[in-house]
Structure formats: structure tokens, C-alpha cells
Amino acid sequence: MATKSILKNVNVNDKQFARTFVQALDEVEDTKYRPIQLSRECREITGDKIKEFFGNGETVRD
Numbered sequence: 001m002a003t004k005s006i007l008k009n010v011n012v013n014d015k016q017f018a019r020t021f022v023q024a025l026d027e028v029e030d031t032k033y034r035p036i037q038l039s040r041e042c043r044e045i046t047g048d049k050i051k052e053f054f055g056n057g058e059t060v061r062d
Contacts, residue, residue, distance in 0.1 A: 012018045
């Protein structure tokens, strides 16, 4: 997880959103980290390899 995303300020202006947000925080408060087993090989790609990985950049439209 990116550090920026966990340090983000959250402005709450709606009572219903505030309740839902606090409820979600309460539900995950006691959740513990569980390591998982990856089912596929993970590798890092950079630069031109990213373009190669995603194809030639053409988008398909219906």
C-alpha cells in the first residue's frame, strides 16, 4: 500500500457517510493480517516492458 494513501485526510460532511465510515473502521479494528500463498509467479516490470506487457496501446470499443 502506498504511504500517501494511508496518510490521506478525509473530510466528512454527511452524517450517513460518517456513520458508515466509523462502522467500517470498527469492523476491521480487530482484523489481523493473514499471509496468503500466491497462485502465480510475481515479477517486476519497468519501462518499455510495461508497454509490451499491456500490448500496443490500442483500445477495443464495442
